[in-house]
Amino acid sequence: MKKGAKRWAIVFLLPTVIAFCIAFLIPFIMGLYLSFCEFRTVGDAQFVGLQNYIRAFSQDSDFINALVFTIKYAITAVISINVIAFFLALMLTRRIRGTNLFRTIFFMPNLIGGIVLGYIWQLIINGVLYNYGYSITSSATFGYWGLVILSSWQMIGYMMIIYIAGIQNISSSVLEAARVDGASSLRTLISITIPSVMPSITICLFLSITNSFKLFDQNLALTAGAPSKQTQMLALDIYNTFYGRIGYEGVGQAKAVVFFVMVAGIALLQLYFTRSKEVEH
Amino acid sequence: MKKINFSNILIFVLLLVLSFLFLIPIITVVINSFKDQFFISQTPFVLPNSNTFAGLENYIKGIADTGFIAAFFWSLFITVCSVAAIVLFTAMTAWYITRVKTRFNSILYYLFVFSMIVPFQMVMFTMSKIANVLKLDNPIGLVFIYLGFGAGLSVFIFSGFVKSIPLSLEEAAIIDGCNTLQSFIYVVFPMLKPTAITVAILNTMWIWNDYLLPYLVIGSDYKTIPIAVQYLKGGYGSVDMGAMMAMLVLSIVPVIVFYLSCQKYIIKGVTAGAVKG
Numbered sequence: 083m084k085k086g087a088k089r090w091a092i093v094f095l096l097p098t099v100i101a102f103c104i105a106f107l108i109p110f111i112m113g114l115y116l117s118f119c120e121f122r123t124v125g126d127a128q129f130v131g132l133q134n135y136i137r138a139f140s141q142d143s144d145f146i147n148a149l150v151f152t153i154k155y156a157i158t159a160v161i162s163i164n165v166i167a168f169f170l171a172l173m174l175t176r177r178i179r180g181t182n183l184f185r186t187i188f189f190m191p192n193l194i195g196g197i198v199l200g201y202i203w204q205l206i207i208n209g210v211l212y213n214y215g216y217s218i219t220s221s222a223t224f225g226y227w228g229l230v231i232l233s234s235w236q237m238i239g240y241m242m243i244i245y246i247a248g249i250q251n252i253s254s255s256v257l258e259a260a261r262v263d264g265a266s267s268l269r270t271l272i273s274i275t276i277p278s279v280m281p282s283i284t285i286c287l288f289l290s291i292t293n294s295f296k297l298f299d300q301n302l303a304l305t306a307g308a309p310s311k312q313t314q315m316l317a318l319d320i321y322n323t324f325y326g327r328i329g330y331e332g333v334g335q336a337k338a339v340v341f342f343v344m345v346a347g348i349a350l351l352q353l354y355f356t357r358s359k360e361v362e363h
Numbered sequence: 364m365k366k367i368n369f370s371n372i373l374i375f376v377l378l379l380v381l382s383f384l385f386l387i388p389i390i391t392v393v394i395n396s397f398k399d400q401f402f403i404s405q406t407p408f409v410l411p412n413s414n415t416f417a418g419l420e421n422y423i424k425g426i427a428d429t430g431f432i433a434a435f436f437w438s439l440f441i442t443v444c445s446v447a448a449i450v451l452f453t454a455m456t457a458w459y460i461t462r463v464k465t466r467f468n469s470i471l472y473y474l475f476v477f478s479m480i481v482p483f484q485m486v487m488f489t490m491s492k493i494a495n496v497l498k499l500d501n502p503i504g505l506v507f508i509y510l511g512f513g514a515g516l517s518v519f520i521f522s523g524f525v526k527s528i529p530l531s532l533e534e535a536a537i538i539d540g541c542n543t544l545q546s547f548i549y550v551v552f553p554m555l556k557p558t559a560i561t562v563a564i565l566n567t568m569w570i571w572n573d574y575l576l577p578y579l580v581i582g583s584d585y586k587t588i589p590i591a592v593q594y595l596k597g598g599y600g601s602v603d604m605g606a607m608m609a610m611l612v613l614s615i616v617p618v619i620v621f622y623l624s625c626q627k628y629i630i631k632g633v634t635a636g637a638v639k640g
Contacts, residue, residue, distance in 0.1 A: 087463050090543040094459035097452045098514050099471070104497065105511025106478050109489035116489065124492045170381075173374050180375065186626060187382040190389075193618045193629075195572025197589040198611055201596075202388050205395065205608070209407035235385070240633060247634045285637050296482050299574045303593065320484045321575070335488060342485040349480050 117335040122328070134336035144311060145337055148319035151226070155315065156294035158230050163237045163290050164283075170238065171245035172275075185246070189239035196236075200303020203232045218305060225305040225313030232300055237293065241286045248282030249275065284353065291352055295345050316341050389615065396421055396612045400605030417605060422613070425595070425606035431613060434591035441502055441587060442571045445509035449517050449566050450559050452510060457521030458551055462533075472522065478515035483575065491579040505580055509570055517562045520636060524558040525551075557635075564625070564632030571618070588614050 112124065117134055119127035138145050170188060174181050191199070207218045207228050218224045252275065260270045276283075298317040301307070307314030307322070314322070320341060324334035394410060395403045402415040411417070426432060460468040490508070494500050499507060528551065536546035552559075574589040582590055592610050596602055622629060 086537060087459070087543045091459065091463075093544060094455045094547075095471075097448075098456040098510065098518070101452075101507050101511030102475070102478070102514045103511070104493060104499075105490060105508040106481070106486060106515070107474065109486035109493055110478075110481060112489040112493075113486055124489060170378075173378060176371060176374065178371055178375050178378070180378070184378045184382050185630075186623075187385050189630070190619065190622060191385065193568060193572075193622050194615055195574065195589050195618075197574050197593050198572075198614045201592065201607060201611055202392050205404070205407050205604075206388050206391060208404055209391075212405050235388070243630055243633050244637045247637075289637070292480070298484075299572075299589070302574075303596075317482065317484050321487070324488050331488065338482075338484045338487070342481055345482050346480045 113335055114339060116332065117339045120332050122331060130332065134332040135340070137333045138336045138340065141333065144314070144319055144323075145316075147311065148314050148316045151222075151313065152295060152297075152315045155226060155229055155297075156291060158226075159233050159237075159294050160287065160290045162230060162234045163241055164286055166234065167238045167241035167286065168245050170242045171249055172271075174242070174246055175249045185239075185242070188242055191236050192240045194236070196297075196299025197303045199232055199236055200300045203228060203235070204304055207231075219308040222309060222312035225308070228304055229297070229300065229313070229315075232304060233294065233297065236300075237290060241290060244282050244286050245279060248279035252278045288349060288352055292345060292349050295348065316344075392608055392611050392615075396605070396608035398605065398608075400603050403604040403608060421605035421609035424603065425609040425613070428603070428606055429591040429594055429610060430586060431588075431591055431610060434586045434588050435613075435617070437502060437585050438571060438587040441505055441509070441577065442567055444503075444506045445513070445570050446563050446566045448506055448510045449513040450563050453514055453517035453562070454521050454552060454555055454559060455547065456514070457518045458525050458547060458555075460518070461522050461525040462530075472518070475515045475518040479519065487575070487579060494580045500580055500584070502581060502585060505577060508576070508580060509566075512576070513566050513569070516636075517566065520562055520565075521555065521558055524555060528554055560628050561632040561635045564629050565636045567621075568629075 116124070116127055118129060118131060120130045120133070121127040174185055194202075204218060207224065211217055211220070211224060216224065218228055256274060256278075257270065260274055265273070296317055297315055298321070301313070301315045301318045302321075305313045307318055311319075316337075320334055320337045323330050323337055391407055395407055397417060397419075398411045398415045398421075399417040400421065402409075402411075409415075460472050494504060494508060498504065532550055532554075533546050536550045537543075541549065572589060573587075574593065577585075577587045578590050578593070586594060592607075592614055595607050595610060
């Protein structure tokens with residue numbers, strides 16, 4: 083079996099592996115190398131050591147500002163998305179009439195693309211703020227909350243689906259036993275429901291944290307960083323460094339490497355922590 | 364018993380209010396797409412009246428300005444071809460690297476998993492340059508790039524499922540005279556169908572809405588729907604809000620049609636994909 087299969091390696095592996103190398107692996111390795119080079123196009127790279135990394139942090143405060151803004155945004159968005167999604171899931175697992183319709187509606191925004199979402203919410207938020215003489219680009223606070231509301235609207239449905247699956251997996255005999263023992267519904271929630279859905283919580287936190295850090299389309303469409311780059315998140319700052327200013331390609335690539343290390347680090351750390359919680363219960 | 368019913372009614376009302384809040388943004392955009400462009404940004408929550416009603420004018424103008432029809436077909440072409448390529452080729456790869464244990468194959472597997480956590484910005488510049496040099500900067504080349512980019516998640520999901528298929532069926536097929544490719548196509552792939560639907564749904568949701576990758580690779584010659592919408596905003600001139608609203612509505616309609624017709628699979632796919640991811 084194994085020997086027979088080996089002869090077919092080319093047929094089974096080649097298309098995916100070549101595409102993977104061209105679209106991901108080679109660009110990734112080149113990207114790592116180029117972050118230590120000065121270049122305009124890929125061909126004229128000159129090794130400059132850590133200079134790009136130093137420039138990324140010292141030349142202007144854009145990168146640091148974007149980092150701070152991204153972290154602030156991510157904390158609020160992750161909490162708001164997960165808390166609301168979890169309570170929606172609780173409400174939608176009580177066999178209430180219309181559950182399917184509600185689930186359909188709450189999930190729908192998730193399928194709309196980031197660019198379209200950004201312009202939808204720009205209209206809504208500007209429409210509300212106009213009554214007070216402002217627009218979304220008047221202050222970074224508006225952009226900040228705009229992004230939080232937008233991504234909550236988009237992601238809540240997705241996380242809700244995952245929480246619903248988790249809650250439905252709790253065996254009804256455990257819940258019945260709790261009821262017989264006279265546990266209040268708050269007690270049941272804290273002692274049974276939340277520990278039982280820990281795997282769902284891990285997944286949802288993982289997805290919402292990485293998504294928040296990588297947010298780009300919504301940021302571009304909603305505010306594009308206005309006013310004066312104050313609502314610019316990391317991904318958008320990297321994009322603008324690459325394509326917005328000539329001579330900064332190396333700095334852009336260095337920022338991208340820092341960004342990658344951060345996203346990967348946070349994802350792994352978070353997985354490690356919540357997984358260790360899962361084992362306890 | 365009565366108390367439970369009462370709280371269920373409360374929850375029902377709360378859910379009703381929340382779903383209305385969830386729908387407001389979409390409803391507002393639909394309403395405004397029929398209003399004259401100068402009456403949109405300041406009073407979006409006012410219904411059109413005989414003075415501000417613009418009929419289908421915004422739609423006609425938006426379609427003409429952005430080349431929406433072409434964008435729709437490019438989006439459709441790229442999404443359908445990429446998803447088909449991803450489902451077929453990554454299923455083959457996942458089966459092969461799960462069944463044939465060599466050092467090379469396990470390194471490959473970990474590289475695929477690794478690629479899932481790398482943000483696009485890391486490879487954005489170099490990848491679009493390589494695509495340019497290799498003449499992949501056309502819709503067909505883009506399909507190839509999506510295969511490479513989607514490979515990580517899709518191989519990962521397929522591999523998890525292949526492990527649970529008993530070997531005996533494949534061995535029986537080989538004994539009956541199938542070669543490896545035939546046994547994959549006639550025996551393995553049909554069993555992978557539920558996973559294939561999950562992979563197809565997750566990749567469709569990603570590729571249909573993707574903006575930056577197609578913009579960088581083919582954006583100067585071809586527009587997909589997100590590129591067409593962003594194009595309206597481009598430059599420094601003022602945006603035609605009417606055309607913008609019409610384009611937003613036209614972008615949402617295919618998504619909602621897709622959603623309502625495959626809802627069962629989408630919900631299943633999201634759950635299965637998340638549990639394995």
